[in-house]
Amino acid sequence: MAQENNCIIVIFGASGDLTKRKLMPAIYALYRQNLLPKKFAILGISRSPYSDDAFRKKIVSDIKTYASLKKADQKQLGAFSKHLYYQALDATDINHYEELKKKLSTIDKKLKIGGNYIYYLSTSPSLYTSIANNIGKKDLQKEGKTSSWKRIIIEKPFGRDLKSAKALNADLQSIFDEDQIYRIDHYLGKETVQDIFALRFANGIFEPLWNRNYVSHIEITAAESIGVEQRGGYYDHYGAMRDMVQNHLLQVLGTIAIEPPSFFNATNVRNESVKVFESLRPIKPSEVTKYAVQGQYVASKIRGEQVLGYRQEKDVAPDSRTATFVALKLYVDNWRWGDVPFYIRTGKCLPTRVTEVVIHFKKTPHHLFTKTELCEATPNQLIIRIQPDEGILLKIGMKKPGAGFDIKEVGMDFHYSDLADAYIPEAYERLILDCILGDATHYARADAVEACWKFVDPIIKAWESNSKIKMYGYPAGTWGPPEVRNLFDDPSDDWRYPCKNLSNDGEYCEL
Incomplete structure (x- = not known):
């Protein structure tokens, strides 16, 4: 060096x-x-x-x-x-x-x-x-x-709302220049998140499809299997929206939705990311229940073991209205993503620990094989697994061997674990090294932080100021309140319910 x-x-x-x-x-x-x-x-x-x-x-x-x-x-x-x-x-x-x-x-x-x-x-x-x-x-x-x-x-957290984020940025910028300030979000240091850039821009087959003409909707999930544990006091002050959505998940969305930068460097990549955040369609207070669902885990048994509900956790108010689960439907209002819904969800005490992005492609315009007795094929999905079992899975329809023309969904997959000689660095390794080298590409800039707060702030304020907006309970160990399905316009659509194992999840599910 x-x-x-x-x-x-x-x-x-x-x-x-x-x-x-x-x-x-x-x-x-x-x-x-x-x-x-x-x-x-x-x-x-x-x-x-x-x-x-x-x-x-x-x-x-x-x-x-x-x-x-x-x-x-x-x-x-x-x-x-x-x-x-x-x-x-x-x-x-x-x-x-x-x-x-x-x-x-x-x-x-x-x-x-x-x-x-x-x-x-x-x-x-x-x-x-x-x-x-x-x-x-x-x-x-x-x-x-x-x-x-x-x-x-x-x-993180870089503030608790837009006002405090602006104040923090102003305080830091009064002492340090912006190019001296590195706001770390460890999700941006994860190998699979960074590989989204390579998947899109190093392969000619994906980028032409990466838009509203071919993509039906995009799903981003960050599930945690644990509760708040010993962080009840901190968590009750922040909640899932501040703790996960404002930073981690919107940064992942920014990586998915970004326009190709002219050069792959900190200035150009972060300029394009900010454009995505500034293009997020605002959610009005009167529309919050249409586009957002909040929930809290309640007491339940997981694998035979009794689990406390959130309000029974240490240092949590017994009447707390802090969300431990959040699901959103949002839109990026630009030429590439016009009217393509992005569905985001995160929560604690869910069935398993998994973070992934699912690109749902549109159905074929004409269904040739609907007359066959069996047609299991669904619209193609590209699944980018961030953790665990890091890898990429493309689901496609193929003909079953034998008579007739029955279609079955199969997966084409890649796992980082298949690279036997490759060491996959932890997120903090990559990000600390980047800072030593002066490369801020995968660090959050002040304007990006403020743009993300500007989007989530009205939702949080609506939840905190209006007790009539429902806080749905969900049993610990489940995939959140069933009301999250109401976010989909098409009643036949549903969330993907991932397993720890990326491949063969239709045959067995490891939790």
């Missing part, structure tokens, strides 16, 4: 869960693959009183527990730990940032980094502005005229 990429990654919230489970295993995976610069350091920041050595021991233990590369030998892990440093700090106290400045200077001079720093805010969102302000007051965000760079990564 080029010398200009040498850097210190400063992790605020270094003793937290995200750092332990995701960030440090991801950085170590990059180290194992020789993808980090030759000169780098990780500086952990939190209130906990660790020494450098104590912090190193903690991180080594965390990596052994959570790293996806299980064959790491002790020697390589030990060598990696020498790049770790620690500074106890109260993120809200400006006086502590003088110590941070000294620590950075000491590490920088020792390793000859060259002044390149990444500030990773793995903290409560309530601290983002305070940390950024304190960094700015000590001039730790300033870049060299010809050499050194500074970048800041923040985790």
Whole structure:
């Protein structure tokens, strides 16, 4: 890696869960693959009183527990730990940032980094502005005229509504330039999401069909099999729309619906993504019940085990109207997608954990084989499985062997697991490396964040201000309230009910 990429990654919230489970295993995976610069350091920041050595021991233990590369030998892990440093700090106290400045200077001079720093805010969102302000007051965000760079990564949620998102962006942009700000959405780092670009633009057979002339509708599902667990207090303040739809699922929609960029770089890709978000047809408060369904899981038994309802979860209000399930019908009003409905759903305590995109193609204009006794073929579907069993499945109709002309649906599939020698990086690996390289292609820009909030805000406000809008209950372990079928104009249409296994899901279903 080029010398200009040498850097210190400063992790605020270094003793937290995200750092332990995701960030440090991801950085170590990059180290194992020789993808980090030759000169780098990780500086952990939190209130906990660790020494450098104590912090190193903690991180080594965390990596052994959570790293996806299980064959790491002790020697390589030990060598990696020498790049770790620690500074106890109260993120809200400006006086502590003088110590941070000294620590950075000491590490920088020792390793000859060259002044390149990444500030990773793995903290409560309530601290983002305070940390950024304190960094700015000590001039730790300033870049060299010809050499050194500074970048800041923040985790979602990027605000709680349009107003707070604009305020957060304004606060950050008063200290950092927009091209220094990296808003991370780990869905954009997933290999299968990024492969949508290759599927569309590297293959001449798909892009000509990727429009309203051939596509009937598009379905995006992000299902979680678990409930809120220990995050009841946080979740009850945000809900499924803020937690999943505003960021993850609209970003996936943006990737599916995007126009071909003139060049594949951060500026052009993100410009085209913003156009998609700005083309989302607004949903008026009076039309919310027509285009959106909200639900909450209620107590039920899953595989013989009793599961609490959402309102019985720890730190959740007993009369909560926070949605744990959301389904939407929305439209992208542009030339390519005019009047093609996009159906989005996400929820907790659903039958299985799965995220996928389904492109439903239109039926053939003339049905040649309707006179046969058996005609099981349905309109073609292209299924892009994001997780688990990552891959792509194309469902087509084929003639059954033998007499007559009976049509059966069959699948043509590809699984990433078939690439025996290919290592599939975790989303955080790819995104952290992109930040080191200065590539913001798969990070959210301020205008995109605000455009997404502008779309979902009226729906959320309608739900929160009008108690007459129904909150449907659904038994834990089911696919949400049955009312979600009402979103389809054609009563014969229905959601796809996916299994963990991508292929042969019509023959058996693994949950």
